[in-house]
Amino acid sequence: MDIGMLEELRPRLDAYLEEYADCIKTKPSRRHLRTYVNGQLGPLSRKSIEPIALEANVPPRSLQEFLGLHRWDEAKVATRVRQIVMRRHADPEAVGVIDETSFAKKGDDTVGVQHQYCGATGKQDNCVVTVHLAYAAKGFSALVDSDLFLPPQTWATDEERRRKAGVPDEVVYRPKWRIALDLIKRSMADGVRMKWLTADEAYGRVGEFRCECADSGLLYMVEIPSNMTGWTQAMVNRCEDPKRVDELWRRGGPSWETYHIKDTEKGPVVWEARAVRFHLNDNGCAHEEEWLLICRNVVSGEVKYFASNAPRGMRRETMLRIAFTRAEVEHLFHEAKGEVGLKHFEVRRYLPVMRHLVVSMVSLLFLCEQVNRLRGEKPVVEYLPSSMRHQRAS
Numbered sequence: 445m446d447i448g449m450l451e452e453l454r455p456r457l458d459a460y461l462e463e464y465a466d467c468i469k470t471k472p473s474r475r476h477l478r479t480y481v482n483g484q485l486g487p488l489s490r491k492s493i494e495p496i497a498l499e500a501n502v503p504p505r506s507l508q509e510f511l512g513l514h515r516w517d518e519a520k521v522a523t524r525v526r527q528i529v530m531r532r533h534a535d536p537e538a539v540g541v542i543d544e545t546s547f548a549k550k551g552d553d554t555v556g557v558q559h560q561y562c563g564a565t566g567k568q569d570n571c572v573v574t575v576h577l578a579y580a581a582k583g584f585s586a587l588v589d590s591d592l593f594l595p596p597q598t599w600a601t602d603e604e605r606r607r608k609a610g611v612p613d614e615v616v617y618r619p620k621w622r623i624a625l626d627l628i629k630r631s632m633a634d635g636v637r638m639k640w641l642t643a644d645e646a647y648g649r650v651g652e653f654r655c656e657c658a659d660s661g662l663l664y665m666v667e668i669p670s671n672m673t674g675w676t677q678a679m680v681n682r683c684e685d686p687k688r689v690d691e692l693w694r695r696g697g698p699s700w701e702t703y704h705i706k707d708t709e710k711g712p713v714v715w716e717a718r719a720v721r722f723h724l725n726d727n728g729c730a731h732e733e734e735w736l737l738i739c740r741n742v743v744s745g746e747v748k749y750f751a752s753n754a755p756r757g758m759r760r761e762t763m764l765r766i767a768f769t770r771a772e773v774e775h776l777f778h779e780a781k782g783e784v785g786l787k788h789f790e791v792r793r794y795l796p797v798m799r800h801l802v803v804s805m806v807s808l809l810f811l812c813e814q815v816n817r818l819r820g821e822k823p824v825v826e827y828l829p830s831s832m833r834h835q836r837a838s
Contacts, residue, residue, distance in 0.1 A: 450482070463528060466520075470514070479500045479502060482496075485784065492789060493507045518798060521802050522802045523634045525806060527634065529586055533579070536639060538640070539639070542628075542647055544646075546574075547572045556592050575590070577628060578773040578776055590805060592801070594617050611794045621653040643667070647666060648668045651724070667767070675722070675723045675725070689738070703715055703717060703760075713741075717739045721756070722751070736749065752766075780808050784808050
């Protein structure tokens, strides 16, 4: 936001931040929250503590102490974000989206940093990784929970490093899919109601993740890798060996149908899809029957594979819409990093990093709500009859 827009929205922002007053009980801390959020929403090119503080004419140390030393309840602030989302944007068809993002960092002092795959740079790099849950309703989306991934190789048993970074004893290594489940359960305990859950193949390939999502009452539509194996019911009846999902049909198989997913600046996004009931291979045993959805981009030829516990009668258009909702979180990450300064944190210890993630959710929710006020509804997935397929794809 530029200065003019931020000033125009000042009454709305003031009223919005008042909703967090009981989470941050002292006036100095509430004032610092306002300063931090203003800085994140404002036009600064870099939105770390020092530029925000200098812009607001306050000592940088005061904001450092707000994140690292002041006594306020960051968990309650995160809960309030979720309560606001549900109070104003509840949707019976809402989709939860799990995804992770990364932040390139120099040195080895920042909590969670390790040489690992960094999506921000597209290669193995020194970075911090966080896992997030987004809530996507019709025409609206926001991040509702976040957590830090602690790599096991360097942060699980190095007590000196953990002590230096202020990592609490109870914070231990969890694989990313377990962090994702914890985010889902914590958000649902705070009243977040989602019908669906979607995630990429790093999560979808884990049987325990899919099963616990189903046990939570969620319908999942998760991407799976092409080398996962399983059986159609006909293969089970014939006692055949499992096949890779990308080798199921050399010829024939379920018919392809074409769908318009959305319009972009580069033109319409059109995918073909085929769906079949399927049993994924769970350690040599046939998992409960579910959907296998295979999608192929009509322009690039890219193929994606999805597994879903949706009931038999579920419309293919609906499953496709859920599968491609993951684009919502990519947009949120873009806005959070570019407009709110999610990636600009320079704090290194555990508590300040976690509080930065929480306050960034506060700022991003305000931004999303203001954008949502001014935009119309997004188009949903549309089935294309054969007479229109060539026209929309060209």
